[in-house]
Amino acid sequence: MPIYELLDKHFLETAAYKGSVYGLSYRTRVDEDNCVALMPNGRLCLSLDKDSFQVLGVEGKPSRFNHRTNSRYVVSVDLTHSSMAPGGRGxxxxxxxxxxxxxxxxxxxxxxxxxxxxxxxxxxxxxxWSEHRPEIRSRVLTQLSCPALLTSDLQSSDPHSFLEWLGAVDADASRENSSSSFLSSLVCPEPSTTLNQALSVSVCGLLLPQDIHRLIQEIRRHLEHHLESWASLTVHGFVDSPVSWGDSEHGVMRGGENFYSLLMFHDHTYHLHQATGAHDTCPP
Incomplete structure (x- = not known):
């Protein structure tokens, strides 16, 4: 679809101005291609290579993540601003x-x-176009080695070790640190215990904040009836999105991580972990 379609007057009036639509260019790589994001606050963000930026001929700024020379530029436009009203100069x-x-x-x-x-x-x-629903996968984990001190006491465990363990469980990576393994040296943080059974669920798609909030509420209701349980919800942003935390530019160097993780307990307390790539702006 041509990007100028996002400036269609009818689309702006019925969707963009009302904050009801989220859009992201698909199968574009933020370190090599031109990437586009339409955010619900009416902001249109273009991450462009140098040639495309010069051809476009509108105001922008060099990427924060240029290496030595300005090879990428960012154009960020507030579609709700008066200058961007259909017919206006901008x-x-x-x-x-x-x-x-x-x-x-x-x-x-x-x-x-x-x-x-x-x-x-x-x-x-x-x-x-075609309509898609989030892809859902689940698996039951048995005899899972787990950190023993998962309580609402914020001082009871090292958050970095827990987050690393959680990622290893999600990736189904070995956590035995055996001498014959060249792939993983991870171990479960001590002290540890063994869970007879746990459930891992993955939901993949362009999910809205309302979807995440609804899922959190369901998890909280479940925990109210299982006092010894805990649950962790991790939300990953798209690796090649041109925007990251707080509408900041997403880094084009290295991994592209941007995610947060909620560790929730039955008394409605929680731990919040926020993460981003080494070259990105820190989360708010």
């Missing part, structure tokens, strides 16, 4: 650049608030 300049000069096209992931699908129909009717 709007016409951006629309002309995207329609007549740059001709930037990409596949998109689009997600909307419940009931907001009608606002996308006019746009989608002009292109090939």
């Amino acid at each position: 709007y016409v300049r951006l629309l002309t650049g995207l329609r007549s000069r740059l001709h930037l096209k990409t596949d998109f992931l689009l997600s909307h608030h419940p009931g907001g699908g009608a606002s996308l129909q006019a746009l989608l009717s002009r292109y090939d």
Whole structure:
């Protein structure tokens, strides 16, 4: 889909201005390709290579993650600003650049608030599209070595060790640290205990904050009836999204991590872990 379609007057009025739509360019790599994100606050973010930025001809700034030379640029536009109203100077300049000069096209992931699908129909009717539901996978873990001091006492365990253990469990990596293993030297933090049974569930898709909040509420209700239990919810941002925490630019160097993890207990206390790549802006 051409990026200028996101500036369509009907789309702006029915979707972007109402904050009901999230969009992300699909199968684009933030370190090599032109990437686009449409955020619910009406901000359009373009992460562009140098040639594309110069052809577009609108204001932007060099990427924070350029190495030695300015090879990437970021264009961030507030579509709700008065200068970006259809017909305004900023709007016409951006629309002309995207329609007549740059001709930037990409596949998109689009997600909307419940009931907001009608606002996308006019746009989608002009292109090939398909509806997807989050992909859900689950597995039962038996005889799982687990840190023994998982309580709401914030001083009871090392958060970094727990987060590393949790990632190893999710990745199904060996945590035995055997001398014959060249892949993993991880061990379960001490003191440890063994869980007879645990459940690991993975949900993959472009999930909205409302989806995450609803899932947290369900987990909290479950924990109220299982006083000895705990649950951890980890939410990963897209590795190649042009934006990360707090609308900040997402780094183009190294891993691309940006996630948070909630460790929840039955008394409604929780630990919050926030993480990002080594070159990214720290979470708020």
